[in-house]
Amino acid sequence: MPPTATIQDIKAYREKSEKGEITPHNLPPCPRCNIEAHHFKIHAYRERRFLIIVDMVVQAAHCPLVRFICPGCGKTVPFYPDFAIPHKHYTRQSITGFAEKYVASGATYQQAVMDKDEKSLPGYPDGEKTLAPSTVHRWVTGLSRLVNTTQKALDLICQENPISSICRDLAQWVVSRSKYRTEGRKTCLLNCFRLLATEALFKIVFNLSIFTKLAINCVFT
Numbered sequence: 001m002p003p004t005a006t007i008q009d010i011k012a013y014r015e016k017s018e019k020g021e022i023t024p025h026n027l028p029p030c031p032r033c034n035i036e037a038h039h040f041k042i043h044a045y046r047e048r049r050f051l052i053i054v055d056m057v058v059q060a061a062h063c064p065l066v067r068f069i070c071p072g073c074g075k076t077v078p079f080y081p082d083f084a085i086p087h088k089h090y091t092r093q094s095i096t097g098f099a100e101k102y103v104a105s106g107a108t109y110q111q112a113v114m115d116k117d118e119k120s121l122p123g124y125p126d127g128e129k130t131l132a133p134s135t136v137h138r139w140v141t142g143l144s145r146l147v148n149t150t151q152k153a154l155d156l157i158c159q160e161n162p163i164s165s166i167c168r169d170l171a172q173w174v175v176s177r178s179k180y181r182t183e184g185r186k187t188c189l190l191n192c193f194r195l196l197a198t199e200a201l202f203k204i205v206f207n208l209s210i211f212t213k214l215a216i217n218c219v220f221t
């Protein structure tokens with residue numbers, strides 16, 4: 001099965017949001033006036049469209065996202081559920097999952113998008129277009145730019161667990177020579193891998209995605 005959030009994930013979040021159960025307590029303090037996040041109030045709900053993969057077909061699913069407001073200074077901050085990445089329609093599971101399939105293995109982009117069991121690419125409902133290998137290339141590049149987010153997440157992990165070996169482990173990782181032709185792309189792949197490995201550990205340590213905790217610091221393009 002290709003990596004994706006499920007319709008159940010999205011429905012469950014919609015129900016939580018309708019019951020007013022989305023809380024800000026996991027967010028960092030207000031970046032403007034430093035008030036602790038548990039004081040934030042709900043400011044608005046905005047309906048967002050997500051793309052999930054069901055039986056190898058890309059489908060849209062809608063879900064409201066919450067914006068909180070800081071009572072101290074009026075700054076509003078977004079809250080991203082576990083399946084969302086700022087400014088992206090595909091879910092976190094798809095973006096990080098396909099990127100990881102490429103970066104952490106010998107796969108080509110084509111092989112990274114191809115489902116091994118189905119021997120096909122996730123397609124769009126019109127039957128003509130599929131999820132393009134170039135989309136995964138773009139996600140890898142986008143993730144690789146989140147260097148500051150990765151660093152903040154590493155700092156939080158090391159504060160929580162000062163003997164964590166993650167920084168040493170990351171320093172030892174090397175990019176396969178077949179993956180790049182330029183030093184720039186090599187750095188890009190390294191940075192993407194660092195983010196993905198940090199995200200995996202972050203989820204274990206905090207039971208949260210980096211994108212939920214640090215969305216406010218994410219400039220994802």
Ligand SMILES: [Zn+2]
Binds near residue numbers: 030033034071074075
């Ligand atoms: Zn504030």
